[in-house]
Amino acid sequence: MKRRELLAAVPALAAAVLPSWTAAQPAYPASPVKVLVGFPPGTATDVAVRAVSEQMARRLGQPFIVDNKPGAGSNIAAKAVATAQPDGYTVFAITIANVINAAFPGANAVDPLKEFKPITLIGNVPNVLVVHPSLKVANVAELIALAKARPGSLAYASSGIGTSPHLSGEQFALMADVKMVHVPYKGSTPAVTDLLGGQVQLMFAPASTVLPHVRANKLVALAVTSPRRTSGAPDLPTLDELGLKGFDTSVWMGLVAPAQTPSSVIGKLRTAAHAALDSSELQAIYKAQAIDVLKTSDEEMSRFLRSEAARWSKFVQHTGIKPE
Structure with missing residues:
Protein backbone atom coordinates (compact mmCIF):
# COMPACT_ATOMS: atom_id res chain seq x y z
CA MET A 1 0.00 0.00 0.00
CA LYS A 2 1.36 3.39 -1.00
CA ARG A 3 1.90 6.06 1.64
CA ARG A 4 -0.96 8.23 0.34
CA GLU A 5 -3.36 5.27 0.34
CA LEU A 6 -2.27 4.31 3.87
CA LEU A 7 -2.94 7.81 5.21
CA ALA A 8 -6.33 7.84 3.55
CA ALA A 9 -7.19 4.55 5.20
CA VAL A 10 -6.32 5.67 8.78
CA PRO A 11 -9.71 7.30 9.60
CA ALA A 12 -11.58 4.21 8.45
CA LEU A 13 -9.29 1.93 10.44
CA ALA A 14 -9.74 4.10 13.54
CA ALA A 15 -13.51 4.06 13.13
CA ALA A 16 -13.45 0.30 12.87
CA VAL A 17 -11.21 -0.25 15.89
CA LEU A 18 -12.55 2.43 18.28
CA PRO A 19 -16.05 1.02 18.83
CA SER A 20 -14.70 -2.39 19.79
CA TRP A 21 -12.14 -0.81 22.14
CA THR A 22 -14.82 1.37 23.76
CA ALA A 23 -17.16 -1.57 24.17
CA ALA A 24 -14.40 -3.46 25.94
CA GLN A 25 -14.17 -0.91 28.75
CA PRO A 26 -15.87 -2.26 31.91
CA ALA A 27 -18.81 -0.35 33.32
CA TYR A 28 -18.11 1.71 36.44
CA PRO A 29 -17.54 0.50 39.08
CA ALA A 30 -15.64 -2.60 38.04
CA SER A 31 -13.63 -2.92 41.27
CA PRO A 32 -13.83 -1.81 44.92
CA VAL A 33 -14.12 1.90 45.76
CA LYS A 34 -12.02 3.32 48.60
CA VAL A 35 -13.58 6.02 50.81
CA LEU A 36 -11.05 7.95 52.89
CA VAL A 37 -12.12 9.42 56.23
CA GLY A 38 -9.82 11.90 57.97
CA PHE A 39 -10.94 10.98 61.49
CA PRO A 40 -10.67 7.86 63.68
CA PRO A 41 -13.26 5.08 63.69
CA GLY A 42 -16.34 5.76 65.82
CA THR A 43 -16.53 9.50 65.14
CA ALA A 44 -19.74 10.99 63.74
CA THR A 45 -18.17 11.34 60.29
CA ASP A 46 -16.94 7.74 60.34
CA VAL A 47 -20.35 6.41 61.39
CA ALA A 48 -22.19 8.42 58.72
CA VAL A 49 -19.77 7.45 55.94
CA ARG A 50 -19.84 3.77 56.82
CA ALA A 51 -23.65 3.74 56.79
CA VAL A 52 -23.76 5.45 53.38
CA SER A 53 -20.93 3.33 51.95
CA GLU A 54 -22.61 0.07 52.90
CA GLN A 55 -25.80 1.09 51.11
CA MET A 56 -23.91 2.40 48.05
CA ALA A 57 -22.04 -0.90 47.77
CA ARG A 58 -25.33 -2.79 47.60
CA ARG A 59 -26.60 -0.54 44.83
CA LEU A 60 -23.45 -0.43 42.71
CA GLY A 61 -22.39 -4.04 43.17
CA GLN A 62 -18.85 -3.39 44.42
CA PRO A 63 -17.40 -3.08 47.95
CA PHE A 64 -16.96 0.45 49.31
CA ILE A 65 -13.97 0.22 51.65
CA VAL A 66 -13.79 2.90 54.36
CA ASP A 67 -10.17 3.79 55.12
CA ASN A 68 -9.51 5.94 58.21
CA LYS A 69 -6.50 8.25 57.83
CA PRO A 70 -6.70 10.70 60.76
CA GLY A 71 -4.34 13.60 61.26
CA ALA A 72 -3.89 17.32 60.59
CA GLY A 73 -7.59 18.04 60.90
CA SER A 74 -8.27 15.44 58.16
CA ASN A 75 -5.84 17.17 55.77
CA ILE A 76 -3.70 14.02 55.39
CA ALA A 77 -6.64 12.08 53.97
CA ALA A 78 -7.71 15.09 51.88
CA LYS A 79 -4.28 15.31 50.21
CA ALA A 80 -4.27 11.58 49.49
CA VAL A 81 -7.56 11.86 47.60
CA ALA A 82 -6.75 15.15 45.86
CA THR A 83 -3.68 13.52 44.28
CA ALA A 84 -5.32 10.15 43.52
CA GLN A 85 -6.27 8.96 40.04
CA PRO A 86 -9.52 10.74 39.06
CA ASP A 87 -11.27 7.52 38.10
CA GLY A 88 -13.95 7.30 40.78
CA TYR A 89 -12.21 4.60 42.78
CA THR A 90 -10.97 6.99 45.50
CA VAL A 91 -13.53 9.16 47.31
CA PHE A 92 -13.11 11.55 50.26
CA ALA A 93 -15.39 12.29 53.21
CA ILE A 94 -15.17 16.08 53.27
CA THR A 95 -16.29 17.96 56.40
CA ILE A 96 -16.36 21.45 57.87
CA ALA A 97 -12.78 20.80 59.00
CA ASN A 98 -11.51 21.04 55.43
CA VAL A 99 -12.88 24.52 54.74
CA ILE A 100 -11.62 25.65 58.15
CA ASN A 101 -8.14 24.27 57.36
CA ALA A 102 -8.08 26.16 54.08
CA ALA A 103 -9.23 29.38 55.79
CA PHE A 104 -5.95 29.87 57.65
CA PRO A 105 -3.59 32.19 55.74
CA GLY A 106 -0.59 30.30 54.37
CA ALA A 107 -1.94 26.93 55.51
CA ASN A 108 -0.64 23.90 53.66
CA ALA A 109 -4.17 22.60 53.20
CA VAL A 110 -6.13 21.17 50.30
CA ASP A 111 -8.36 23.77 48.64
CA PRO A 112 -11.79 22.07 48.69
CA LEU A 113 -13.10 24.42 45.99
CA LYS A 114 -10.37 23.65 43.45
CA GLU A 115 -9.11 20.16 44.16
CA PHE A 116 -12.35 18.22 44.52
CA LYS A 117 -15.50 17.60 42.50
CA PRO A 118 -18.67 17.48 44.65
CA ILE A 119 -20.76 14.32 44.85
CA THR A 120 -23.26 15.16 47.59
CA LEU A 121 -23.56 16.27 51.20
CA ILE A 122 -24.63 13.31 53.34
CA GLY A 123 -25.25 14.55 56.86
CA ASN A 124 -25.02 17.13 59.58
CA VAL A 125 -24.43 16.69 63.30
CA PRO A 126 -24.64 19.75 65.55
CA ASN A 127 -22.16 20.54 68.23
CA VAL A 128 -23.81 20.54 71.64
CA LEU A 129 -22.90 23.00 74.36
CA VAL A 130 -22.40 20.86 77.47
CA VAL A 131 -21.21 21.78 80.95
CA HIS A 132 -20.01 19.83 83.97
CA PRO A 133 -22.75 19.47 86.62
CA SER A 134 -20.54 21.18 89.20
CA LEU A 135 -20.95 24.44 87.31
CA LYS A 136 -24.58 24.48 88.47
CA VAL A 137 -26.01 26.31 85.46
CA ALA A 138 -29.33 25.22 83.98
CA ASN A 139 -29.40 27.23 80.76
CA VAL A 140 -27.33 29.39 78.43
CA ALA A 141 -28.40 32.65 80.08
CA GLU A 142 -27.03 31.44 83.42
CA LEU A 143 -23.78 30.33 81.77
CA ILE A 144 -23.30 33.74 80.13
CA ALA A 145 -24.06 35.50 83.42
CA LEU A 146 -21.51 33.33 85.23
CA ALA A 147 -18.87 33.92 82.54
CA LYS A 148 -19.42 37.68 82.76
CA ALA A 149 -19.17 37.59 86.55
CA ARG A 150 -15.95 35.55 86.41
CA PRO A 151 -14.14 36.67 83.24
CA GLY A 152 -11.35 34.32 82.17
CA SER A 153 -12.09 31.73 84.85
CA LEU A 154 -14.13 29.26 82.80
CA ALA A 155 -12.17 26.80 80.65
CA TYR A 156 -13.64 25.12 77.60
CA ALA A 157 -12.18 22.04 75.96
CA SER A 158 -11.89 21.33 72.26
CA GLY A 169 -16.21 28.33 71.62
CA GLU A 170 -14.60 31.32 69.92
CA GLN A 171 -17.85 32.29 68.23
CA PHE A 172 -19.78 31.86 71.49
CA ALA A 173 -17.32 34.09 73.38
CA LEU A 174 -17.48 36.69 70.62
CA MET A 175 -21.28 36.78 70.31
CA ALA A 176 -21.98 36.53 74.04
CA ASP A 177 -19.20 39.03 74.85
CA VAL A 178 -17.52 36.81 77.43
CA LYS A 179 -13.93 35.75 78.10
CA MET A 180 -13.11 32.07 78.50
CA VAL A 181 -9.91 29.99 78.40
CA HIS A 182 -9.48 27.57 75.52
CA VAL A 183 -7.90 24.21 76.36
CA PRO A 184 -7.12 22.23 73.17
CA TYR A 185 -6.73 18.46 73.17
CA LYS A 186 -5.56 15.97 70.55
CA GLY A 187 -9.04 14.72 69.73
CA SER A 188 -12.48 14.68 71.27
CA THR A 189 -11.96 11.58 73.45
CA PRO A 190 -9.35 13.08 75.82
CA ALA A 191 -11.26 16.39 75.84
CA VAL A 192 -14.50 14.72 76.94
CA THR A 193 -12.58 12.63 79.49
CA ASP A 194 -11.26 15.76 81.20
CA LEU A 195 -14.68 17.42 81.00
CA LEU A 196 -16.25 14.42 82.72
CA GLY A 197 -13.53 14.65 85.38
CA GLY A 198 -14.16 18.35 85.96
CA GLN A 199 -10.71 19.52 84.80
CA VAL A 200 -12.52 21.83 82.36
CA GLN A 201 -15.98 23.28 82.80
CA LEU A 202 -17.60 23.17 79.37
CA MET A 203 -17.26 22.07 75.78
CA PHE A 204 -18.86 22.26 72.37
CA ALA A 205 -18.80 18.72 71.00
CA PRO A 206 -20.59 16.67 68.33
CA ALA A 207 -23.96 15.46 69.56
CA SER A 208 -23.09 11.81 68.97
CA THR A 209 -20.04 12.18 71.24
CA VAL A 210 -21.64 13.77 74.29
CA LEU A 211 -25.36 12.92 74.30
CA PRO A 212 -24.74 9.47 75.88
CA HIS A 213 -23.07 11.26 78.82
CA VAL A 214 -25.98 13.70 79.01
CA ARG A 215 -28.47 10.83 79.18
CA ALA A 216 -26.36 9.28 81.95
CA ASN A 217 -26.57 12.60 83.89
CA LYS A 218 -22.80 13.04 83.77
CA LEU A 219 -23.02 16.22 81.69
CA VAL A 220 -25.65 18.93 81.29
CA ALA A 221 -26.66 19.90 77.74
CA LEU A 222 -27.70 23.53 77.24
CA ALA A 223 -28.11 24.06 73.49
CA VAL A 224 -27.15 22.95 69.99
CA THR A 225 -25.10 24.98 67.52
CA SER A 226 -27.10 24.17 64.38
CA PRO A 227 -29.60 26.63 62.80
CA ARG A 228 -32.43 24.16 63.51
CA ARG A 229 -33.06 21.72 66.32
CA THR A 230 -31.71 18.24 65.77
CA SER A 231 -33.90 15.14 65.53
CA GLY A 232 -31.49 13.39 67.89
CA ALA A 233 -32.28 15.82 70.73
CA PRO A 234 -35.40 17.79 69.74
CA ASP A 235 -35.87 19.32 73.21
CA LEU A 236 -32.54 21.16 73.07
CA PRO A 237 -32.90 24.76 71.85
CA THR A 238 -30.55 26.28 69.30
CA LEU A 239 -28.22 29.11 70.29
CA ASP A 240 -29.91 31.12 67.56
CA GLU A 241 -33.24 30.69 69.38
CA LEU A 242 -31.62 31.86 72.59
CA GLY A 243 -30.50 35.18 71.15
CA LEU A 244 -27.15 34.43 69.48
CA LYS A 245 -28.60 35.08 66.02
CA GLY A 246 -26.99 33.28 63.11
CA PHE A 247 -24.93 30.95 65.31
CA ASP A 248 -24.05 27.86 63.28
CA THR A 249 -21.05 25.60 63.80
CA SER A 250 -22.63 22.26 63.08
CA VAL A 251 -20.40 19.52 61.67
CA TRP A 252 -21.53 18.82 58.11
CA MET A 253 -20.07 16.05 55.98
CA GLY A 254 -20.21 14.98 52.35
CA LEU A 255 -18.54 12.99 49.60
CA VAL A 256 -16.17 14.38 46.96
CA ALA A 257 -13.79 12.98 44.35
CA PRO A 258 -10.60 14.29 42.68
CA ALA A 259 -11.34 17.34 40.55
CA GLN A 260 -10.89 15.66 37.15
CA THR A 261 -13.20 12.70 37.86
CA PRO A 262 -15.61 12.22 34.92
CA SER A 263 -19.09 13.65 35.43
CA SER A 264 -20.66 10.33 34.42
CA VAL A 265 -18.88 8.61 37.32
CA ILE A 266 -19.84 11.39 39.73
CA GLY A 267 -23.45 10.99 38.62
CA LYS A 268 -23.45 7.26 39.40
CA LEU A 269 -21.96 7.89 42.82
CA ARG A 270 -24.47 10.63 43.58
CA THR A 271 -27.45 8.54 42.52
CA ALA A 272 -26.30 5.65 44.73
CA ALA A 273 -25.61 7.98 47.67
CA HIS A 274 -29.04 9.62 47.42
CA ALA A 275 -30.72 6.22 47.34
CA ALA A 276 -28.70 5.25 50.40
CA LEU A 277 -29.77 8.40 52.24
CA ASP A 278 -33.42 7.62 51.48
CA SER A 279 -33.22 4.14 53.03
CA SER A 280 -34.96 3.56 56.34
CA GLU A 281 -32.02 1.46 57.53
CA LEU A 282 -29.57 4.33 57.15
CA GLN A 283 -31.97 6.86 58.64
CA ALA A 284 -32.33 4.71 61.76
CA ILE A 285 -28.54 4.66 62.17
CA TYR A 286 -28.38 8.42 61.69
CA LYS A 287 -31.14 9.09 64.22
CA ALA A 288 -29.41 6.98 66.87
CA GLN A 289 -26.26 9.09 66.39
CA ALA A 290 -28.12 12.46 66.23
CA ILE A 291 -27.06 12.90 62.60
CA ASP A 292 -29.47 14.72 60.29
CA VAL A 293 -29.70 13.65 56.64
CA LEU A 294 -28.46 16.09 53.98
CA LYS A 295 -28.78 15.51 50.24
CA THR A 296 -27.59 17.86 47.48
CA SER A 297 -26.96 18.18 43.77
CA ASP A 298 -23.47 19.04 42.54
CA GLU A 299 -24.39 22.72 42.10
CA GLU A 300 -26.05 22.91 45.52
CA MET A 301 -22.98 21.41 47.15
CA SER A 302 -20.66 23.73 45.22
CA ARG A 303 -22.61 26.77 46.41
CA PHE A 304 -22.57 25.44 49.96
CA LEU A 305 -18.80 24.90 49.93
CA ARG A 306 -18.19 28.40 48.53
CA SER A 307 -20.41 29.90 51.22
CA GLU A 308 -18.69 27.95 54.02
CA ALA A 309 -15.22 28.84 52.71
CA ALA A 310 -16.09 32.56 52.65
CA ARG A 311 -17.71 32.42 56.11
CA TRP A 312 -14.82 30.72 57.85
CA SER A 313 -12.15 32.73 56.07
CA LYS A 314 -13.81 35.90 57.32
CA PHE A 315 -14.14 34.50 60.84
CA VAL A 316 -10.50 33.35 61.06
CA GLN A 317 -9.34 36.74 59.78
CA HIS A 318 -11.55 38.57 62.27
CA THR A 319 -10.49 36.54 65.31
CA GLY A 320 -6.82 36.14 64.38
CA ILE A 321 -6.81 32.44 65.32
CA LYS A 322 -3.60 30.67 64.35
CA PRO A 323 -3.40 26.98 63.30
CA GLU A 324 -1.47 24.42 65.33
Missing part, protein backbone atom coordinates in the same frame (compact mmCIF):
# COMPACT_ATOMS: atom_id res chain seq x y z
CA SER A 159 -10.57 18.56 70.03
CA GLY A 160 -7.79 20.86 68.79
CA ILE A 161 -6.98 24.35 67.54
CA GLY A 162 -8.97 25.24 64.45
CA THR A 163 -11.51 22.45 64.87
CA SER A 164 -15.25 23.02 64.83
CA PRO A 165 -15.54 22.66 68.65
CA HIS A 166 -12.77 25.26 69.06
CA LEU A 167 -14.38 27.74 66.68
CA SER A 168 -17.73 27.10 68.36
Whole structure:
Protein backbone atom coordinates (compact mmCIF):
# COMPACT_ATOMS: atom_id res chain seq x y z
CA MET A 1 0.00 0.00 0.00
CA LYS A 2 1.36 3.39 -1.00
CA ARG A 3 1.90 6.06 1.64
CA ARG A 4 -0.96 8.23 0.34
CA GLU A 5 -3.36 5.27 0.34
CA LEU A 6 -2.27 4.31 3.87
CA LEU A 7 -2.94 7.81 5.21
CA ALA A 8 -6.33 7.84 3.55
CA ALA A 9 -7.19 4.55 5.20
CA VAL A 10 -6.32 5.67 8.78
CA PRO A 11 -9.71 7.30 9.60
CA ALA A 12 -11.58 4.21 8.45
CA LEU A 13 -9.29 1.93 10.44
CA ALA A 14 -9.74 4.10 13.54
CA ALA A 15 -13.51 4.06 13.13
CA ALA A 16 -13.45 0.30 12.87
CA VAL A 17 -11.21 -0.25 15.89
CA LEU A 18 -12.55 2.43 18.28
CA PRO A 19 -16.05 1.02 18.83
CA SER A 20 -14.70 -2.39 19.79
CA TRP A 21 -12.14 -0.81 22.14
CA THR A 22 -14.82 1.37 23.76
CA ALA A 23 -17.16 -1.57 24.17
CA ALA A 24 -14.40 -3.46 25.94
CA GLN A 25 -14.17 -0.91 28.75
CA PRO A 26 -15.87 -2.26 31.91
CA ALA A 27 -18.81 -0.35 33.32
CA TYR A 28 -18.11 1.71 36.44
CA PRO A 29 -17.54 0.50 39.08
CA ALA A 30 -15.64 -2.60 38.04
CA SER A 31 -13.63 -2.92 41.27
CA PRO A 32 -13.83 -1.81 44.92
CA VAL A 33 -14.12 1.90 45.76
CA LYS A 34 -12.02 3.32 48.60
CA VAL A 35 -13.58 6.02 50.81
CA LEU A 36 -11.05 7.95 52.89
CA VAL A 37 -12.12 9.42 56.23
CA GLY A 38 -9.82 11.90 57.97
CA PHE A 39 -10.94 10.98 61.49
CA PRO A 40 -10.67 7.86 63.68
CA PRO A 41 -13.26 5.08 63.69
CA GLY A 42 -16.34 5.76 65.82
CA THR A 43 -16.53 9.50 65.14
CA ALA A 44 -19.74 10.99 63.74
CA THR A 45 -18.17 11.34 60.29
CA ASP A 46 -16.94 7.74 60.34
CA VAL A 47 -20.35 6.41 61.39
CA ALA A 48 -22.19 8.42 58.72
CA VAL A 49 -19.77 7.45 55.94
CA ARG A 50 -19.84 3.77 56.82
CA ALA A 51 -23.65 3.74 56.79
CA VAL A 52 -23.76 5.45 53.38
CA SER A 53 -20.93 3.33 51.95
CA GLU A 54 -22.61 0.07 52.90
CA GLN A 55 -25.80 1.09 51.11
CA MET A 56 -23.91 2.40 48.05
CA ALA A 57 -22.04 -0.90 47.77
CA ARG A 58 -25.33 -2.79 47.60
CA ARG A 59 -26.60 -0.54 44.83
CA LEU A 60 -23.45 -0.43 42.71
CA GLY A 61 -22.39 -4.04 43.17
CA GLN A 62 -18.85 -3.39 44.42
CA PRO A 63 -17.40 -3.08 47.95
CA PHE A 64 -16.96 0.45 49.31
CA ILE A 65 -13.97 0.22 51.65
CA VAL A 66 -13.79 2.90 54.36
CA ASP A 67 -10.17 3.79 55.12
CA ASN A 68 -9.51 5.94 58.21
CA LYS A 69 -6.50 8.25 57.83
CA PRO A 70 -6.70 10.70 60.76
CA GLY A 71 -4.34 13.60 61.26
CA ALA A 72 -3.89 17.32 60.59
CA GLY A 73 -7.59 18.04 60.90
CA SER A 74 -8.27 15.44 58.16
CA ASN A 75 -5.84 17.17 55.77
CA ILE A 76 -3.70 14.02 55.39
CA ALA A 77 -6.64 12.08 53.97
CA ALA A 78 -7.71 15.09 51.88
CA LYS A 79 -4.28 15.31 50.21
CA ALA A 80 -4.27 11.58 49.49
CA VAL A 81 -7.56 11.86 47.60
CA ALA A 82 -6.75 15.15 45.86
CA THR A 83 -3.68 13.52 44.28
CA ALA A 84 -5.32 10.15 43.52
CA GLN A 85 -6.27 8.96 40.04
CA PRO A 86 -9.52 10.74 39.06
CA ASP A 87 -11.27 7.52 38.10
CA GLY A 88 -13.95 7.30 40.78
CA TYR A 89 -12.21 4.60 42.78
CA THR A 90 -10.97 6.99 45.50
CA VAL A 91 -13.53 9.16 47.31
CA PHE A 92 -13.11 11.55 50.26
CA ALA A 93 -15.39 12.29 53.21
CA ILE A 94 -15.17 16.08 53.27
CA THR A 95 -16.29 17.96 56.40
CA ILE A 96 -16.36 21.45 57.87
CA ALA A 97 -12.78 20.80 59.00
CA ASN A 98 -11.51 21.04 55.43
CA VAL A 99 -12.88 24.52 54.74
CA ILE A 100 -11.62 25.65 58.15
CA ASN A 101 -8.14 24.27 57.36
CA ALA A 102 -8.08 26.16 54.08
CA ALA A 103 -9.23 29.38 55.79
CA PHE A 104 -5.95 29.87 57.65
CA PRO A 105 -3.59 32.19 55.74
CA GLY A 106 -0.59 30.30 54.37
CA ALA A 107 -1.94 26.93 55.51
CA ASN A 108 -0.64 23.90 53.66
CA ALA A 109 -4.17 22.60 53.20
CA VAL A 110 -6.13 21.17 50.30
CA ASP A 111 -8.36 23.77 48.64
CA PRO A 112 -11.79 22.07 48.69
CA LEU A 113 -13.10 24.42 45.99
CA LYS A 114 -10.37 23.65 43.45
CA GLU A 115 -9.11 20.16 44.16
CA PHE A 116 -12.35 18.22 44.52
CA LYS A 117 -15.50 17.60 42.50
CA PRO A 118 -18.67 17.48 44.65
CA ILE A 119 -20.76 14.32 44.85
CA THR A 120 -23.26 15.16 47.59
CA LEU A 121 -23.56 16.27 51.20
CA ILE A 122 -24.63 13.31 53.34
CA GLY A 123 -25.25 14.55 56.86
CA ASN A 124 -25.02 17.13 59.58
CA VAL A 125 -24.43 16.69 63.30
CA PRO A 126 -24.64 19.75 65.55
CA ASN A 127 -22.16 20.54 68.23
CA VAL A 128 -23.81 20.54 71.64
CA LEU A 129 -22.90 23.00 74.36
CA VAL A 130 -22.40 20.86 77.47
CA VAL A 131 -21.21 21.78 80.95
CA HIS A 132 -20.01 19.83 83.97
CA PRO A 133 -22.75 19.47 86.62
CA SER A 134 -20.54 21.18 89.20
CA LEU A 135 -20.95 24.44 87.31
CA LYS A 136 -24.58 24.48 88.47
CA VAL A 137 -26.01 26.31 85.46
CA ALA A 138 -29.33 25.22 83.98
CA ASN A 139 -29.40 27.23 80.76
CA VAL A 140 -27.33 29.39 78.43
CA ALA A 141 -28.40 32.65 80.08
CA GLU A 142 -27.03 31.44 83.42
CA LEU A 143 -23.78 30.33 81.77
CA ILE A 144 -23.30 33.74 80.13
CA ALA A 145 -24.06 35.50 83.42
CA LEU A 146 -21.51 33.33 85.23
CA ALA A 147 -18.87 33.92 82.54
CA LYS A 148 -19.42 37.68 82.76
CA ALA A 149 -19.17 37.59 86.55
CA ARG A 150 -15.95 35.55 86.41
CA PRO A 151 -14.14 36.67 83.24
CA GLY A 152 -11.35 34.32 82.17
CA SER A 153 -12.09 31.73 84.85
CA LEU A 154 -14.13 29.26 82.80
CA ALA A 155 -12.17 26.80 80.65
CA TYR A 156 -13.64 25.12 77.60
CA ALA A 157 -12.18 22.04 75.96
CA SER A 158 -11.89 21.33 72.26
CA SER A 159 -10.57 18.56 70.03
CA GLY A 160 -7.79 20.86 68.79
CA ILE A 161 -6.98 24.35 67.54
CA GLY A 162 -8.97 25.24 64.45
CA THR A 163 -11.51 22.45 64.87
CA SER A 164 -15.25 23.02 64.83
CA PRO A 165 -15.54 22.66 68.65
CA HIS A 166 -12.77 25.26 69.06
CA LEU A 167 -14.38 27.74 66.68
CA SER A 168 -17.73 27.10 68.36
CA GLY A 169 -16.21 28.33 71.62
CA GLU A 170 -14.60 31.32 69.92
CA GLN A 171 -17.85 32.29 68.23
CA PHE A 172 -19.78 31.86 71.49
CA ALA A 173 -17.32 34.09 73.38
CA LEU A 174 -17.48 36.69 70.62
CA MET A 175 -21.28 36.78 70.31
CA ALA A 176 -21.98 36.53 74.04
CA ASP A 177 -19.20 39.03 74.85
CA VAL A 178 -17.52 36.81 77.43
CA LYS A 179 -13.93 35.75 78.10
CA MET A 180 -13.11 32.07 78.50
CA VAL A 181 -9.91 29.99 78.40
CA HIS A 182 -9.48 27.57 75.52
CA VAL A 183 -7.90 24.21 76.36
CA PRO A 184 -7.12 22.23 73.17
CA TYR A 185 -6.73 18.46 73.17
CA LYS A 186 -5.56 15.97 70.55
CA GLY A 187 -9.04 14.72 69.73
CA SER A 188 -12.48 14.68 71.27
CA THR A 189 -11.96 11.58 73.45
CA PRO A 190 -9.35 13.08 75.82
CA ALA A 191 -11.26 16.39 75.84
CA VAL A 192 -14.50 14.72 76.94
CA THR A 193 -12.58 12.63 79.49
CA ASP A 194 -11.26 15.76 81.20
CA LEU A 195 -14.68 17.42 81.00
CA LEU A 196 -16.25 14.42 82.72
CA GLY A 197 -13.53 14.65 85.38
CA GLY A 198 -14.16 18.35 85.96
CA GLN A 199 -10.71 19.52 84.80
CA VAL A 200 -12.52 21.83 82.36
CA GLN A 201 -15.98 23.28 82.80
CA LEU A 202 -17.60 23.17 79.37
CA MET A 203 -17.26 22.07 75.78
CA PHE A 204 -18.86 22.26 72.37
CA ALA A 205 -18.80 18.72 71.00
CA PRO A 206 -20.59 16.67 68.33
CA ALA A 207 -23.96 15.46 69.56
CA SER A 208 -23.09 11.81 68.97
CA THR A 209 -20.04 12.18 71.24
CA VAL A 210 -21.64 13.77 74.29
CA LEU A 211 -25.36 12.92 74.30
CA PRO A 212 -24.74 9.47 75.88
CA HIS A 213 -23.07 11.26 78.82
CA VAL A 214 -25.98 13.70 79.01
CA ARG A 215 -28.47 10.83 79.18
CA ALA A 216 -26.36 9.28 81.95
CA ASN A 217 -26.57 12.60 83.89
CA LYS A 218 -22.80 13.04 83.77
CA LEU A 219 -23.02 16.22 81.69
CA VAL A 220 -25.65 18.93 81.29
CA ALA A 221 -26.66 19.90 77.74
CA LEU A 222 -27.70 23.53 77.24
CA ALA A 223 -28.11 24.06 73.49
CA VAL A 224 -27.15 22.95 69.99
CA THR A 225 -25.10 24.98 67.52
CA SER A 226 -27.10 24.17 64.38
CA PRO A 227 -29.60 26.63 62.80
CA ARG A 228 -32.43 24.16 63.51
CA ARG A 229 -33.06 21.72 66.32
CA THR A 230 -31.71 18.24 65.77
CA SER A 231 -33.90 15.14 65.53
CA GLY A 232 -31.49 13.39 67.89
CA ALA A 233 -32.28 15.82 70.73
CA PRO A 234 -35.40 17.79 69.74
CA ASP A 235 -35.87 19.32 73.21
CA LEU A 236 -32.54 21.16 73.07
CA PRO A 237 -32.90 24.76 71.85
CA THR A 238 -30.55 26.28 69.30
CA LEU A 239 -28.22 29.11 70.29
CA ASP A 240 -29.91 31.12 67.56
CA GLU A 241 -33.24 30.69 69.38
CA LEU A 242 -31.62 31.86 72.59
CA GLY A 243 -30.50 35.18 71.15
CA LEU A 244 -27.15 34.43 69.48
CA LYS A 245 -28.60 35.08 66.02
CA GLY A 246 -26.99 33.28 63.11
CA PHE A 247 -24.93 30.95 65.31
CA ASP A 248 -24.05 27.86 63.28
CA THR A 249 -21.05 25.60 63.80
CA SER A 250 -22.63 22.26 63.08
CA VAL A 251 -20.40 19.52 61.67
CA TRP A 252 -21.53 18.82 58.11
CA MET A 253 -20.07 16.05 55.98
CA GLY A 254 -20.21 14.98 52.35
CA LEU A 255 -18.54 12.99 49.60
CA VAL A 256 -16.17 14.38 46.96
CA ALA A 257 -13.79 12.98 44.35
CA PRO A 258 -10.60 14.29 42.68
CA ALA A 259 -11.34 17.34 40.55
CA GLN A 260 -10.89 15.66 37.15
CA THR A 261 -13.20 12.70 37.86
CA PRO A 262 -15.61 12.22 34.92
CA SER A 263 -19.09 13.65 35.43
CA SER A 264 -20.66 10.33 34.42
CA VAL A 265 -18.88 8.61 37.32
CA ILE A 266 -19.84 11.39 39.73
CA GLY A 267 -23.45 10.99 38.62
CA LYS A 268 -23.45 7.26 39.40
CA LEU A 269 -21.96 7.89 42.82
CA ARG A 270 -24.47 10.63 43.58
CA THR A 271 -27.45 8.54 42.52
CA ALA A 272 -26.30 5.65 44.73
CA ALA A 273 -25.61 7.98 47.67
CA HIS A 274 -29.04 9.62 47.42
CA ALA A 275 -30.72 6.22 47.34
CA ALA A 276 -28.70 5.25 50.40
CA LEU A 277 -29.77 8.40 52.24
CA ASP A 278 -33.42 7.62 51.48
CA SER A 279 -33.22 4.14 53.03
CA SER A 280 -34.96 3.56 56.34
CA GLU A 281 -32.02 1.46 57.53
CA LEU A 282 -29.57 4.33 57.15
CA GLN A 283 -31.97 6.86 58.64
CA ALA A 284 -32.33 4.71 61.76
CA ILE A 285 -28.54 4.66 62.17
CA TYR A 286 -28.38 8.42 61.69
CA LYS A 287 -31.14 9.09 64.22
CA ALA A 288 -29.41 6.98 66.87
CA GLN A 289 -26.26 9.09 66.39
CA ALA A 290 -28.12 12.46 66.23
CA ILE A 291 -27.06 12.90 62.60
CA ASP A 292 -29.47 14.72 60.29
CA VAL A 293 -29.70 13.65 56.64
CA LEU A 294 -28.46 16.09 53.98
CA LYS A 295 -28.78 15.51 50.24
CA THR A 296 -27.59 17.86 47.48
CA SER A 297 -26.96 18.18 43.77
CA ASP A 298 -23.47 19.04 42.54
CA GLU A 299 -24.39 22.72 42.10
CA GLU A 300 -26.05 22.91 45.52
CA MET A 301 -22.98 21.41 47.15
CA SER A 302 -20.66 23.73 45.22
CA ARG A 303 -22.61 26.77 46.41
CA PHE A 304 -22.57 25.44 49.96
CA LEU A 305 -18.80 24.90 49.93
CA ARG A 306 -18.19 28.40 48.53
CA SER A 307 -20.41 29.90 51.22
CA GLU A 308 -18.69 27.95 54.02
CA ALA A 309 -15.22 28.84 52.71
CA ALA A 310 -16.09 32.56 52.65
CA ARG A 311 -17.71 32.42 56.11
CA TRP A 312 -14.82 30.72 57.85
CA SER A 313 -12.15 32.73 56.07
CA LYS A 314 -13.81 35.90 57.32
CA PHE A 315 -14.14 34.50 60.84
CA VAL A 316 -10.50 33.35 61.06
CA GLN A 317 -9.34 36.74 59.78
CA HIS A 318 -11.55 38.57 62.27
CA THR A 319 -10.49 36.54 65.31
CA GLY A 320 -6.82 36.14 64.38
CA ILE A 321 -6.81 32.44 65.32
CA LYS A 322 -3.60 30.67 64.35
CA PRO A 323 -3.40 26.98 63.30
CA GLU A 324 -1.47 24.42 65.33
